Amino acid sequence: MAKNPERYPKKKMSREERVAQREAKRAGAPAPSIEPPSTTMSPSSEPRPPVLETPAELKEIFREVPPALSEKYATLKTDREKQSFIKNTKISQQAQAERENEKRGGGRRPATTPEPFVGPPSPDNLPEPAPPVPQGQTPGTPEPRISRVFAGHEILKTRIRKSKKGGTLKRTTDVEGALRKAVWGDEQQVLEEDGGDAIPPEAKGLEEEKQFVDEDLGSNIPPEAKRFETEEQEFIDKNIAARHAADSGELFETLEKGRSRPERTPAEERSYLRELIEKAKQKFEWWKSADAKLIERSKELDAELEKMSGTEKGFRWIGEQYNKLDWKSKLALGVALGVGAGVSSAVMAPTALALCTTGIVAQRIAGLSTMYLKFEGGKPYQEKAAKLFGKEFNSKEVAMAKAMGYTAVMGAAMWGLAYGTKETYQWLMDKLERPIDLSAPKVSTLSIEDAERGADGRAMEAAAEAARQAEKIGIETAQMPPMPEGLQATATPEALAPVYAPEVPLAVIPATPGHGYEYMLKQMWGELQTQNLNPENYPEGSDIRRLIETAPKDIDTIVHKIAGDPTHGFFKLDGTSVRIDLGSHMTIGNDGQVVLVTPGNETFIQAPEGSPVTPPYPPEAIETRPPPPEVREMINNAAASPESSMLEPRPEPPPPAPPSSDVHVSDTLATAPETTAPALETVTNSLGVSIATGEPHIYAGEDAAHTYAYGGSPTEQADKIAGYLKTHPKAVVFGPDETGAYRVPWHLAEGKVIHGPAMRTDGFLSLFSTSLKPPGPEDLRSIIT
Amino acid sequence: MQEEMTAAIAAELGIGEVPIEEQQKLISQFGEVALKATTLAIVGKLAEAKRGEFVKLAEAGDATALKAFLDTEVPDHETLARGAVAEEVRRFKAFQAA
Secondary structure: OOOOOOOOOOOHHHHHHHHHHHHHHHHHHOOOOOOOOOOOHHHOOOOOOOOOOOHHHHHOOOOOHHHHHHHHHOOOOOOHHHHHHHHHHHHHHHHHHHHHHHOOOOOOOOOOOOOOOOOOOOOOOOOOOOOHHHHHHHOOOOOHHHHHHHHHHHHHHHHHHHHHHHOOOOOHHHHHHHHHHHHHHEEEHHHOOOOOOOOOHHHHHHHEEEEEEEEOOOHOHHHHHHHHHHHHHHHHHHHHHHHHHHHHHHHHHHHHHOOOOOOOOOOHHHHHHHHHHHHHHHHHHHHHHHHHHHHHHHHHHHHHHHHHHHHOOOOHHHHHHHEEEEEEEEEEHHHHHOOOOOOOOOOOOOHHHHHHHHOOOOHHHHHHHHHHHHHHHOHHHHHHHHHHOOOOOHHHHHHHHHHHHHHHHHHHHHHHHHHHHHOOOOOOHHHHHHOOOOOOOOOHHHHHHHHHHHHHHHHHHHHHHHHHHHOOOOOHHHHOOOOHHHHHHHHHHHHHHHOOOOOOOOEEEEHHHOOHHHHHHHHHHHHHHHOOOOOOHHHHHHHHHHHOOOHHHHHHHHHHHHOOOOOOOEOOOOOOOOOOOOOOEEEOOOOOOEEEOOOOOEEEEOOOOOOOEEOOOOOOOOOOOOOOOOHHHHHHHHHHHOOOOOOOOOOOOOOOOOOOOEEEHHHHOOOOOOOOOHHHOOOEEOOOOEOOOOOOEEEEEEEEEEEEEEOOOOHHHHHHHHHHHHHHOOOOOOEEEOOOEEEEEEEOOEEEEEEEOOOOOEOOOEOOOOOOOOOOOOOOOOOOO | OHHHHHHHHHHOOOOOOOHHHHHHHHHHHHHHHHHHHHHHHHHHOOHHHHHHHHHHHHHHHHHHHHHHHHHHHHHOHHHHHHHHHHHHHHHHHHHOOO
């Protein structure tokens, strides 16, 4: 460490010189000096507090001397004790003054640079003229020793607090270190240089002071330091609380949730944090005790089972076997026991026991779980299931019952879909059509019994055949769906292995009027996106994986590619598309390919040769037909008659309404002679909506405010509108007026169906406005009824 | 799917707020209790002479045979099992509330 050449002149004082200096100082004479006077005050030349003889003399030094202090001072015997007492009293007064200053808004001075203490007037510390400052130096304020003692207290306390944080209070070491560093580090250095053979009185005094602090930290710590310690302790408390809070993670967030963060005082904040910590601690303790409680309960049950078993081995094996199961099987077993489905759910104890024993039916239970969740999960699944099975599912309990009843047949249905075993599929579809008594308590027996009887054994044979086919074409068992429990007896051993196949999502997209294969593919994509499926679970290049991985911006391209892929062939090179009949639906096969199921339950991954197709778009080649002469005549006659807003009484049925001139007619119809029954005519508009021109329907337009009537004769349309408005009394349906020439809004008024004035176009600034024609195919977006 | 199943069971047991690892542990432990309680409820209704047969069937892991046996010997075995599970759920929840 570099020494201060001014405070520590290179030429050392000898021992005799130092003794002489001290003696002279005590006698009031100037100390013998070997160097020119220093510009700064060294610790050794600090003014020492006078040793006063009586308490009365204290008053000359201090403005206020409490009686207790005076009495204590009178008991002191040695000079050192008295000096130490005076110093500590001064420290207290200094801290008090600073505190008052802070209260007045003067701010708190840093402890490391306290205001120099001005001691009582005495010969030792009378102000002296400042010595001349040598060139190149700035006049410095001498650092009073007493202030550095105070700073030592600060450091000391900080060290003690740090020790507290660390969990161990190394008091003596810290006291020594703090005081040495802050107060008499320099003196120590002098002593070291001097060989340590003599301890200056100043250093001795400090040593005593250190011991004094050491012995009685509580009463001798300045109030300022005490206050600081209190604040520091609060800070520590908060940090500890925050750390506990961070450790408790979600739980802490949960506890915090719902509570606003009002302005709190530090005390309230501490109390609040402690409360949170306490709650978190209780929760953690509860988890541990809950686990212990369950173990205890398990042992109780073991003991009771042992008493009851009637066999030597008893039921101890249940626990042993159960503990061998993996997490998935345990989960499935829980569901089999009805946990998670409400207390009144059906319970499959035999199945659960069998699972526990062999694990072989885990697949079935896992399948059940999946179905249960899908049925229970909410509307999308319920609606799909309702479409597929023609049934509605409401409560959790019913969902579980449904799942139990359908799991087996669903598994086999998937087999039928995937491997084209039409017989199995047909049988299953027939089975699904049969009503199931949900109120029956033994719904869980349904699948087993049905599977066992299997419609005269056909299902079992079909399932076995499906398994053989799968084996023949090398499909791994892992990709197969779970088999019905009752069918497992005739399946191949591989099919019985308790493996878990990647879940094939339940996604069924029914065909809708006017929509083709690509539209259904897009709907399928949308459905798959809602199921949060992991594409990694499906074969690379499979349709399902491609659909899952496709971003919204690319979906139109991808569905077009899939439709045109030779493995599917629903979009032809000549621009035509295979027609999708109503009643068909699209689903995902077990190999991840898109499967189209026809109304006749035929399944197609690839469009069969010779399938009817729809013409390509744009419609250059579309044949258009003018309105038939009888319609034109009707329009003319109606235009001449007085306008009536009432539908009834209706005139005689006019001929069917003609199709609009700008529609696409499917090629099968375009070539048909005009004598073909109108009811068979369908047209497809530019949006791909297939419209039966010979049948009246209510259609949705571009939004909810536009509902249209179209198709069939005006009378049929009027009847359709009347029927629709009866069930939707607040609706407005746009259709043709009595003349068939104008578009009018039909609505209900006092129970009668009437229409408003003819609709007109906006025109330009209300000019050039023209009447709107009746709704045409291009206005229609989807069929309502 | 496992997450959904876990969430459903955790909700039933009232441990939805517990961290997932703890949930799995508790559900796993509860499953064992539920299975034993179910077995106990059913065995309690079985004639002593039939208990040995039940143990053999259970050990064999033949769910169909076991069910057929119970349908004959303990016709209300599903109700009993349901009640036993419900009772264990109730116990578990009561412990939480304590």
